[in-house]
Amino acid sequence: xxxxxxxWSGSVRRVVITGLGAVTTIGIGKxxxxxxxLESKSGINRITRFDASKFxxxxxxxxxxxxxxxxxxxxxxSQIYDRSTGLAITGIRLAIExxxxxxxxxxxxxxxxxxxxxxxxxxxxxxxxxxxxxxSYNDPGLFFGNAPSGCSxxxxxxxxxxxxxxxxxxxxxxxxxxxxxxxxxIQMGKSNRMIAGGTEAPVNPISxxxxxxxxxxxxxxxxxxxxxRPFDKNRDGFVASEGSAFIVLEDYETAxxxxxxxxxxxxxxxxxxxxxxxxxxxxxxxxNARAITLALKDAGIPLEKIDYVSAHGSSTPLNDKIETxxxxxxxxxxxxxxxxxSTKSQVGHMLGAAGSIELISTCLGMCESVAPPTINLExxxxxxxxxxxxxxxQEWCIDYAVSNACGFGGLNSVIVLGKx
Amino acid sequence: MKIIISQSAINHSLGxxxxxxxxxxxxxxxxxxKQASEVVENFRTDVKVLKISRQTSLSRQEVKKMDDFTxxxxxxxxxxxxxxxxxxxxxxxxxxxxxxxxFGERELDKLYKKGPRKVSPYFSISMFYASNxxxxxxxxxIAGSTYLFSEDILSGISALQHAYYxxxxxxxxxxxxGASEMPITRMGLTAITDAGMVDRENEFLTxxxxxxxxxxxxKSLPGQVEIAGIGEGYDANQGVAISLHKAFDxxxxxxxxxxxxxxxxxxxxxxxxxxxDEELEFFxxxxxxxxxxxxxxxxxxxxxxxxxxxxxxxDYIMRKGxxxxxxxxxxxxxxxxxxxxxxxxxxxxxx
Numbered sequence: 065x066x067x068x069x070x071x072w073s074g075s076v077r078r079v080v081i082t083g084l085g086a087v088t089t090i091g092i093g094k095x096x097x098x099x100x101x102l103e104s105k106s107g108i109n110r111i112t113r114f115d116a117s118k119f120x121x122x123x124x125x126x127x128x129x130x131x132x133x134x135x136x137x138x139x140x141x142s143q144i145y146d147r148s149t150g151l152a153i154t155g156i157r158l159a160i161e162x163x164x165x166x167x168x169x170x171x172x173x174x175x176x177x178x179x180x181x182x183x184x185x186x187x188x189x190x191x192x193x194x195x196x197x198x199x200s201y202n203d204p205g206l207f208f209g210n211a212p213s214g215c216s217x218x219x220x221x222x223x224x225x226x227x228x229x230x231x232x233x234x235x236x237x238x239x240x241x242x243x244x245x246x247x248x249x250i251q252m253g254k255s256n257r258m259i260a261g262g263t264e265a266p267v268n269p270i271s272x273x274x275x276x277x278x279x280x281x282x283x284x285x286x287x288x289x290x291x292x293r294p295f296d297k298n299r300d301g302f303v304a305s306e307g308s309a310f311i312v313l314e315d316y317e318t319a320x321x322x323x324x325x326x327x328x329x330x331x332x333x334x335x336x337x338x339x340x341x342x343x344x345x346x347x348x349x350x351x352n353a354r355a356i357t358l359a360l361k362d363a364g365i366p367l368e369k370i371d372y373v374s375a376h377g378s379s380t381p382l383n384d385k386i387e388t389x390x391x392x393x394x395x396x397x398x399x400x401x402x403x404x405x406s407t408k409s410q411v412g413h414m415l416g417a418a419g420s421i422e423l424i425s426t427c428l429g430m431c432e433s434v435a436p437p438t439i440n441l442e443x444x445x446x447x448x449x450x451x452x453x454x455x456x457x458q459e460w461c462i463d464y465a466v467s468n469a470c471g472f473g474g475l476n477s478v479i480v481l482g483k484x
Numbered sequence: 485m486k487i488i489i490s491q492s493a494i495n496h497s498l499g500x501x502x503x504x505x506x507x508x509x510x511x512x513x514x515x516x517x518k519q520a521s522e523v524v525e526n527f528r529t530d531v532k533v534l535k536i537s538r539q540t541s542l543s544r545q546e547v548k549k550m551d552d553f554t555x556x557x558x559x560x561x562x563x564x565x566x567x568x569x570x571x572x573x574x575x576x577x578x579x580x581x582x583x584x585x586x587f588g589e590r591e592l593d594k595l596y597k598k599g600p601r602k603v604s605p606y607f608s609i610s611m612f613y614a615s616n617x618x619x620x621x622x623x624x625x626i627a628g629s630t631y632l633f634s635e636d637i638l639s640g641i642s643a644l645q646h647a648y649y650x651x652x653x654x655x656x657x658x659x660x661x662g663a664s665e666m667p668i669t670r671m672g673l674t675a676i677t678d679a680g681m682v683d684r685e686n687e688f689l690t691x692x693x694x695x696x697x698x699x700x701x702x703k704s705l706p707g708q709v710e711i712a713g714i715g716e717g718y719d720a721n722q723g724v725a726i727s728l729h730k731a732f733d734x735x736x737x738x739x740x741x742x743x744x745x746x747x748x749x750x751x752x753x754x755x756x757x758x759x760x761d762e763e764l765e766f767f768x769x770x771x772x773x774x775x776x777x778x779x780x781x782x783x784x785x786x787x788x789x790x791x792x793x794x795x796x797x798x799d800y801i802m803r804k805g806x807x808x809x810x811x812x813x814x815x816x817x818x819x820x821x822x823x824x825x826x827x828x829x830x831x832x833x834x835x
Contacts, residue, residue, distance in 0.1 A: 120601075198526045201674065211582055230633060232633060273595050277603045337626060339627045473614050473619070
């Protein structure tokens with residue numbers, strides 16, 4: 065679908081999703097992840113990786129290294145690069161395998177990697193080593209281990225991508241923005257195939273401290289698996305989680321020619337900024353509403369056709385309430401006819417990877433005609449009164465879906481998907 | 485439809501206007517460089533640095549909440565006139581290679597010496613690399629879109645490239661693009677010097693921000709500088725020349741210009757893995773009649789901001805019809821000339 069009112073003189077190509085790679089606390093690989101979704105699993109537990117006893121929040125989504133071993137020959141403990149980079153490489157590999165890409169089909173692709181905090185833990189470890197050995201410290205890998213571009217650097221070394229390769233860091237909207245820009249690159253004809261998504265490994269002292277001190281994290285340490293409860297009246301903050309999620313996007317004709325399995329089509333993408341506060345959402349929600357409206361316009365889809373919304377649903381008191389009002393404002397009466405759910409209720413908040421894992425969940429839901437659940441929804445909130453698919457998935461035909469992502473700093477990004 | 489540079493803003497250790505900076509470049513030996521060890525406690529490697537010494541326009545309360553790389557960006561954008569624009573239609577596309585490293589070091593110290601409850605409540609927002617883009621949006625009520633790109637020294641150019649393509653697709657009419665950096669910290673300097681990203685003999689490290697405003701217009705006015713083409717190339721570890729070639733070809737095919745039309749090339753001059761030498765060799769062959777300039781060796785290495793400074797200076801001298809070469813005594817081949825073309829090509833290339 066051409067961008068609305070476009071004066072773009074080139075032709076605009078159709079873009080489809082042909083591969084999914086998910087590395088999450090409820091399953092690694094598309095099938096295991098989806099099984100976890102259908103079983104309403106929670107990937108949240110008490111933190112084991114370090115002593116979190118001095119933190120208000122002592123829970124998070126951790127992926128065990130022994131679970132990763134089956135999918136990756138990387139040594140996650142080696143610290144050549146940040147853990148988020150290892151997770152990204154694993155997620156991209158899974159997406160490439162799922163898409164059935166081999167040889168030149170891989171290397172001629174481009175890649176967008178989204179991160180929010182990136183190499184924070186790498187920086188933390190190296191900083192302390194540096195402090196202990198000021199005279200003799202030397203680490204040629206410090207720049208790329210620490211810098212946000214480091215992930216992309218190592219990803220390109222691993223896979224040899226020769227197409228456009230970029231790193232985006234737009235907070236919790238990074239995964240969505242990466243898919244959105246990859247979509248644009250293919251639309252414009254700059255590439256036939258892109259791999260896009262996000263990665264994050266925030267389960268470390270420095271990352272948790274940053275959120276803990278502003279009380280953004282849940283402190284429901286007694287029942288970790290119930291801590292992440294979007295739209296529930298007793299929600300008390302988000303739960304940080306690690307993982308990666310990558311999608312293979314292709315030009316429709318290229319995908320057809322190689323008889324690729326096509327999941328869904330990406331129809332539209334739009335972003336806005338709240339221009340309000342670094343951490344608090346805009347109370348009116350009008351910029352988030354504008355992003356959804358612009359994305360629908362970009363897709364050329366009337367709002368009444370949307371069957372499902374993948375919400376940002378971060379389980380914070382403010383976000384969920386405002387997001388509900390945004391959905392009602394955009395969709396009017398139709399808001400009550402749609403299903404809405406939050407993947408974060410199960411996998412936690414994967415920050416830079418949140419948007420892309422939600423796209424994967426939406427994509428699979430569309431293909432399987434199942435609306436993913438919002439788990440831990442036990443006490444209704446009068447300000448969050450839409451159908452959030454409480455606790456268990458539901459059969460639901462999803463022809464068109466919207467995926468909404470909001471980032472720290474007031475960034476709103478939205479993608480519209482459609483069945484082929 | 486054309487994409488023009490309508491305004492630019494520079495926040496450099498040598499000044500906040502191109503004129504100021506060019507005056508310094510006439511006498512580069514007078515630039516007040518310091519050894520890194522004089523500026524950063526316990527830093528041992530021999531590298532020269534130059535910090536911004538002027539006060540920020542932000543209040544003390546506001547400064548407490550941000551890393552310097554964000555402050556530099558906000559200060560730069562302050563000199564861009566936004567009054568006549570619909571702020572919901574302005575997009576922010578900025579880059580950084582290291583982000584908020586200074587704030588991060590300070591909070592790491594607190595975390596380990598005093599515990600997690602003593603970390604600054606502003607740490608989370610300064611940790612996000614996108615904080616410079618987001619804060620520009622907040623301080624200026626810009627609600628179009630906000631993106632942060634990070635591709636080491638190409639971060640700012642990548643941001644500009646994405647703005648350019650969004651404008652070409654008619655998704656955006658106005659964009660603020662650029663980069664900001666604050667690498668002069670113990671960790672920043674260690675990372676950069678250990679990776680060989682600064683030529684310690686010929687360069688000094690510096691900090692700051694550079695921003696450009698791009699407008700999508702039907703027709704450019706005389707004297708306005710247009711972005712005529714952009715190209716990108718990726719070599720997948722096969723060497724810089726391959727990616728340069730791809731970027732160069734794409735840039736020129738987009739611009740419908742001939743490479744013999746180029747009067748001046750502002751090189752990236754990246755000392756990492758001898759890329760500067762490969763780059764020079766490439767342009768000597770590809771644009772044999774152009775003057776090749778490495779401004780970084782004179783203005784300092786500001787990582788991802790350096791290519792943006794190149795564009796700002798190119799825009800200035802093209803609009804004013806000045807000869808840059810009379811300001812430069814080193815790193816220039818051929819005799820001085822005056823630039824007359826009214827279009828520039830910006831190349832984004834990547835290792």
